Structures are given as structure tokens and as C-alpha cells.
Amino acid sequence: MTSIPEFGYAFWNPIVLIIVFIVVMIVVYFFRRRGQEKYKKDTDQTQIFLCGEEVPEAEQRHIRVGNIYWGFFETLKEYYKQVLRPHTGIINDYVLWFVAVTAIIAIILLIAGIAK
Amino acid sequence: MAALITHSPILIIAIPLFAAFLTLPIGMASKKARNALVIVSLAFVAFLVFALARDISINGIHVYTLGATSPDLTIPTGVMVPVRIILEVDGMSILMAIIWSIVALAAAIFSLSHIASETGQNRFYTLLLLMVTGGFGMMFTGDLFNLFVFLEITSISGAALIAFRTRSADTQEGGFKYIVVSAIASLMVLFAIGLLYGQYNLLNIGALAQVIQYTTSDMIALALLIIAFTIKAGMVPLHLWLPDAYSVAPASITGMLLITSHTCMYAAFRVCFTLYGGMLDTPVVGWIIIAFGLLSMFVGVTMALRQKDVMRFMSYHAISQLGYMWVGIGVGLAVLGNAELVGIGGYGRDAMSGGIFHILNDAMYMPLLFFIGGALFQCTGTRDLTKMGGLAHKLKWTTMLFIIGTLCISGIPPLNGFSSKILIYESVYQFHPILAITGIIVSILILASFAKAFHSAFMGAELPGYKAVKEVPRSMIIAMVILAAGIVFITLFPSLIVDWTIHPAADALIDPEGAYITAVTGAIP
Numbered sequence: 201m202t203s204i205p206e207f208g209y210a211f212w213n214p215i216v217l218i219i220v221f222i223v224v225m226i227v228v229y230f231f232r233r234r235g236q237e238k239y240k241k242d243t244d245q246t247q248i249f250l251c252g253e254e255v256p257e258a259e260q261r262h263i264r265v266g267n268i269y270w271g272f273f274e275t276l277k278e279y280y281k282q283v284l285r286p287h288t289g290i291i292n293d294y295v296l297w298f299v300a301v302t303a304i305i306a307i308i309l310l311i312a313g314i315a316k
Numbered sequence: 317m318a319a320l321i322t323h324s325p326i327l328i329i330a331i332p333l334f335a336a337f338l339t340l341p342i343g344m345a346s347k348k349a350r351n352a353l354v355i356v357s358l359a360f361v362a363f364l365v366f367a368l369a370r371d372i373s374i375n376g377i378h379v380y381t382l383g384a385t386s387p388d389l390t391i392p393t394g395v396m397v398p399v400r401i402i403l404e405v406d407g408m409s410i411l412m413a414i415i416w417s418i419v420a421l422a423a424a425i426f427s428l429s430h431i432a433s434e435t436g437q438n439r440f441y442t443l444l445l446l447m448v449t450g451g452f453g454m455m456f457t458g459d460l461f462n463l464f465v466f467l468e469i470t471s472i473s474g475a476a477l478i479a480f481r482t483r484s485a486d487t488q489e490g491g492f493k494y495i496v497v498s499a500i501a502s503l504m505v506l507f508a509i510g511l512l513y514g515q516y517n518l519l520n521i522g523a524l525a526q527v528i529q530y531t532t533s534d535m536i537a538l539a540l541l542i543i544a545f546t547i548k549a550g551m552v553p554l555h556l557w558l559p560d561a562y563s564v565a566p567a568s569i570t571g572m573l574l575i576t577s578h579t580c581m582y583a584a585f586r587v588c589f590t591l592y593g594g595m596l597d598t599p600v601v602g603w604i605i606i607a608f609g610l611l612s613m614f615v616g617v618t619m620a621l622r623q624k625d626v627m628r629f630m631s632y633h634a635i636s637q638l639g640y641m642w643v644g645i646g647v648g649l650a651v652l653g654n655a656e657l658v659g660i661g662g663y664g665r666d667a668m669s670g671g672i673f674h675i676l677n678d679a680m681y682m683p684l685l686f687f688i689g690g691a692l693f694q695c696t697g698t699r700d701l702t703k704m705g706g707l708a709h710k711l712k713w714t715t716m717l718f719i720i721g722t723l724c725i726s727g728i729p730p731l732n733g734f735s736s737k738i739l740i741y742e743s744v745y746q747f748h749p750i751l752a753i754t755g756i757i758v759s760i761l762i763l764a765s766f767a768k769a770f771h772s773a774f775m776g777a778e779l780p781g782y783k784a785v786k787e788v789p790r791s792m793i794i795a796m797v798i799l800a801a802g803i804v805f806i807t808l809f810p811s812l813i814v815d816w817t818i819h820p821a822a823d824a825l826i827d828p829e830g831a832y833i834t835a836v837t838g839a840i841p
Contacts, residue, residue, distance in 0.1 A: 214730035214807055258777035265624055265701040265772035291493050294556045306539035312600040313535045
């Protein structure tokens with residue numbers, strides 16, 4: 201069976217997972233079919249209900265990329281401060297990094313080579 | 317057909333090279349003829365690559381000597397060493413060529429509509445084909461100097477293509493940064509080649525591997541070669557230029573630039589495994605590769621999480637994905653000295669197979685995601701995710717393809733990203749559990765970041781500013797579907813892919829019998 205990976209660690213079969221996925225989709229479709237079909241289009245029945253409050257315009261109620269995972273970034277504020285430091289956008293700084301890392305790797309290899 | 321296979325290594329390099337120069341005069345006469353030339357030449361090259369791959373799977377390493385009376389005459393009569401230009405294609409290089417041929421063809425098809433409104437299209441396709449030539453050359457060359465030459469061809473054409481849209485300043489800045497970084501990396505490669513040539517009077521990788529002593533100069537040359545290719549691959553902390561360059565190039569070119577990163581990674585591994593091979597202090601170099609991989613995985617994904625520019629977001633994810641490959645192959649390198657661990661069933665070989673399998677998978681879904689980034693830019697006129705929203709109402713194909721790409725890159729079963737990641741996790745865990753744990757955490761962060769991007773760009777109500785947006789042209793969808801079809805095929809038949817291409821590629825790098833060396837120099841004395 202070419203579809204069953206034999207990596208020697210554990211069994212898994214993509215075909216089985218695809219069958220499971222199809223079964224889940226059928227179940228989802230079944231529940232969707234059970235929904236209310238008889239409603240009046242272009243009336244308040246199809247409008248968003250917000251506990252009687254006025255619903256904002258589409259542009260205002262869309263959650264933008266900058267508003268997601270705020271807590272994550274707040275928690276990792278110090279990490280990001282350090283990681284962003286080398287991202288200056290200046291090519292001279294990039295080249296300094298290249299020189300520094302080359303020197304470090306060369307020293308490691310020389311020390312390891314001499315020790316060997 | 318036999319003659320075609322025999323000469324296929326040079327044909328695969330020469331056809332796009334000649335097509336590149338033909339593109340300009342033909343393009344001046346007819347745009348359609350030029351487009352046909354580009355697509356047909358790349359499709360024929362892809363056919364040759366697959367034919368050569370089949371031949372290699374049956375007959376082993378394919379050697380081609382330029383200028384010899386017979387292509388397999390690697391050492392001329394009366395000379396002790398290989399002096400001619402030799403192309404050498406083994407399991408690893410042909411896998412890279414398969415990837416390159418598919419992505420280049422998809423990128424060319426994508427470009428037909430993606431750059432249709434730009435000026436200078438003849439030059440664009442000339443540069444694209446030159447980049448293809450350089451990529452194949454890097455994969456097939458058997459000697460170090462031609463590796464440098466093809467690296468230069470790829471870099472110069474890549475820089476020009478990044479700066480192709482001359483109307484905005486950021487493209488010029490991106491192109492400038494790319495050419496400076498490439499020039500530094502190329503000079504480091506050239507200096508390393510000089511150090512080796514000065515000692516051994518040889519440029520052929522196989523011949524050099526036979527005589528290399530691992531002297532102090534060799535160690536410095538190794539450091540220069542590893543760092544040069546690490547810079548070009550875009551590994552953390554040498555990645556700083558990559559998002560600046562990749563995010564401003566036309567999306568089709570960004571997809572191809574990613575494969576040039578893979579190619580530089582291939583060159584680094586060719587140097588470590590084949591050129592230095594048995595002489596190398598493998599645990600130390602292996603851990604250096606692993607360290608680059610771990611840093612790239614984690615820093616790449618955490619930087620991607622905070623991006624608002626869709627192409628920078630994809631670029632940081634590209635860096636993160638490269639990390640998985642380096643960790644997998646780094647573990648294989650670290651245990652290379654232990655024949656049991658890199659033999660059949662050993663976790664070293666499986667880790668390498670996982671890393672190499674991830675190269676193939678990444679080459680399918682990452683260009684797809686870059687293409688989708690380009691499609692979003694084309695439809696909305698912005699790369700800013702904060703300005704997008706509700707695009708799933710209009711871009712049904714793009715949305716579906718984005719979901720496929722997202723599930724793949726996040727390693728959600730049963731898609732192909734999962735099959736390579738699970739192979740990496742399970743094998744590198746045996747080397748050191750922290751590697752697998754980091755990989756899993758990074759995968760979770762990848763899914764979280766793509767959920768954020770998906771919600772921001774595609775979900776929500778239809779925004780008034782995008783009411784007139786239409787689905788991208790057919791050629792762009794075809795290009796994306798080609799890559800998605802590759803994903804589906806690998807998803808359905810992972811074992812076939814691993815047995816036919818991945819394990820042979822890993823074995824070609826491990827190469828315990830020195831087949832790559834003896835194919836050029838004859839039996840090892």
C-alpha cells in the first residue's frame with residue numbers, strides 16, 4: 201500500500217483520515233440541513249441581532265490583524281524587544297551580523313578541529 | 317530516447333539558457349509566441365527532469381562530462397585528475413531538480429497574468445529563465461567553481477527580478493539588499509574555493525573529497541562555505557535581508573526565490589556530507605546546523621505572528637519552515653559517524669529523510685502561499701492585512717487554496733506537511749527531545765498565525781471597498797492548482813514519495829560507499 205507510510209515509529213494512514221474527514225463533513229451537512237429553511241429574505245430575520253443595539257458597519261465590526269493575540273504580544277513584550285533590535289532594515293547592520301557569525305563559527309570549528 | 321537521457325543533464329541547463337536569449341527577440345515580435353516559448357521550454361525541461369529521475373532510480377548516479385569524447389569520460393587520457401566541467405546528478409540533486417522544475421513552471425504560468433500589466437515583460441521572462449538555468453546548474457554541477465558561477469547567475473537574475481516593479485522604492489531597496497547580500501555570500505564561497513584550490517589543485521567535489529585533509533585552511537573554508545550558504549538560505553540570525561527582499565518581489569518570483577534558498581541549503585549539505593564527509597567533526601557541525609534550524613523555526617514563526625504585510629508574513633514563515641529541514645538534516649549529520657544510526661531503520665537516516673521530505677512539501681505549499689499573497693495584492697492593491705477583510709465572498713478559489721496551504725504548513729493531518737513533520741518529530745526526539753518539542757510548539761504557533769491571517773483577510777462581512785473585487789485570472793489559478801495538486805498527490809501517497817525519492821536522496825547524502833566520489837574518480841585507492 202503506497203498510501204501507508206512505514207516509518208517504523210507509528211501507524212497512520214492518510215486514506216483513513218480522509219474517510220474520517222468525509223464522515224465529519226456528512227454529519228455537519230446533516231445538521232445544517234436540519235436548520236430553519238423557511239425565513240423571509242430581505243427582512244430583519246436575516247439581519248444581525250445584537251441585543252437590540254445598533255449593529256456597526258461591516259468595516260467597523262471586522263476584527264483586524266492588529267487586534268488579534270494582544271495578550272500574547274503583551275506577555276512576550278521583552279522577547280520581541282530583543283528580537284526586533286537587529287531588524288533595523290539597514291544593510292550595514294546585516295553585514296555586521298554576517299561577519300560576527302562567520303567569526304564565531306570559524307572559531308568553533310577551529311577549536312573542535314584542534315581538539316579532535 | 318536513450319541519447320536524450322544521456323545528454324539530459326546539460327540539456328536541462330542549456331534549454332532555459334537558450335530560451336532566455338530567444339525570449340527577447342521573439343517577445344518583440346509576438347507576446348503570445350514569447351509566452352508559449354517560456355512555458356513549452358519549461359514544460360520540456362520538467363519532462364527531461366522526470367525522465368532523468370527515472371533513469372537515476374534504475375541506474376544510479378548520472379555523470380556528464382562536457383567536452384569529452386564520451387560523457388562518462390570524467391578523467392581525460394594522460395591526466396590524473398578530472399579537469400573538465402562535470403555534471404553529477406544523484407538522488408539528492410535530482411529531487412531538487414524535480415522541485416525546481418515544478419515550481420519554475422508554475423511560477424511562469426502564474427506570471428502570465430500576474431505581471432500582464434507591467435512593462436518590460438520580455439526582460440522579466442529572460443531573467444526568469446536565467447534564474448532557472450542558475451538553479452539547475454547549482455543542483456547538477458560536480459565542481460565548486462561552477463557552483464559559484466551558477467550561484468552568481470541565480471543571484472544576479474534574482475536581484476533584478478526583485479527590483480522588477482520599478483515604480484515603487486521598496487522594490488529597489490529589496491533588490492539592492494539582495495544583490496549586496498548575494499555578493500558577500502558569493503565572495504565567501506569564492507574565497508573558500510581559493511583556499512581549497514590553493515592546497516589541492518582541484519575543483520571537482522568528488523576529487524577534492526578524496527584528498528581533503530581537514531587542515532586549518534580547510535576548517536576556515538568550511539566555515540565560509542557553511543555561512544555563505546546559510547546567508548543565502550536565510551537562516552536566523554542571518555535572515556535579516558530575506559523579508560525585505562522576498563516581500564517586494566512579484567509573487568511568482570518570491571516562490572522561485574524560496575527554492576533558491578532550498579538550493580543553497582542543498583549546497584551547504586553537499587559540502588558537509590560529500591566534500592568534507594568522513595573528515596568532518598560531524599557532531600559539532602551537526603549541532604551548528606541544528607542550532608540554525610531551531611533559531612529559524614522559533615524566531616521565524618514568532619516574527620510572522622506580528623506581521624501585518626501579507627508577503628512579510630509569508631516570508632517569515634518561509635524562514636520558520638527552513639528550520640525544520642535544518643533540524644532534520646542536522647541530526648543526520650550529527651550522527652553520521654555512527655553507521656547503525658544512519659543505516660536503514662536508524663533514526664539519523666529517518667531524521668534526514670524527514671528534513672528532505674519537508675523540503676519537497678515546503679516547495680509545494682510555500683510557493684502556493686506566496687502566490688496567494690500575490691493574488692491578494694493584485695485584487696486589493698495592498699499587502700496590508702489590516703486593510704483586508706471579507707474576501708472569501710469574492711475570491712472563492714483563492715480562499716480554498718489558502719485553506720489547503722494553511723493546513724499543510726501547520727502540519728494538520730492528513731496533509732503532506734504532517735507526514736514530513738511527524739517523521740522529523742519522531743526521529744529527532746530520539747536524538748534530543750527538545751528538538752521535537754520545539755517543532756510541535758512552532759507548529760501550533762504557525763496554525764495560530766495563519767488562523768489570524770485567514771480571519772483578517774478572508775472572513776467577516778463583505779467590505780464596501782472590495783465590492784468590485786473579482787477572482788484572479790485563470791492562469792494564476794492554474795498555477796496555484798498545479799501546486800495544490802502536488803500537495804494532494806503527496807498527501808495521498810506519502811510512502812510512494814518517500815520510497816521513490818526521499819530515502820534515495822537521504823542515502824545519496826549519507827553515501828557510505830562514496831558513490832558520488834567514485835563516479836568521478838573511479839575506485840577509492
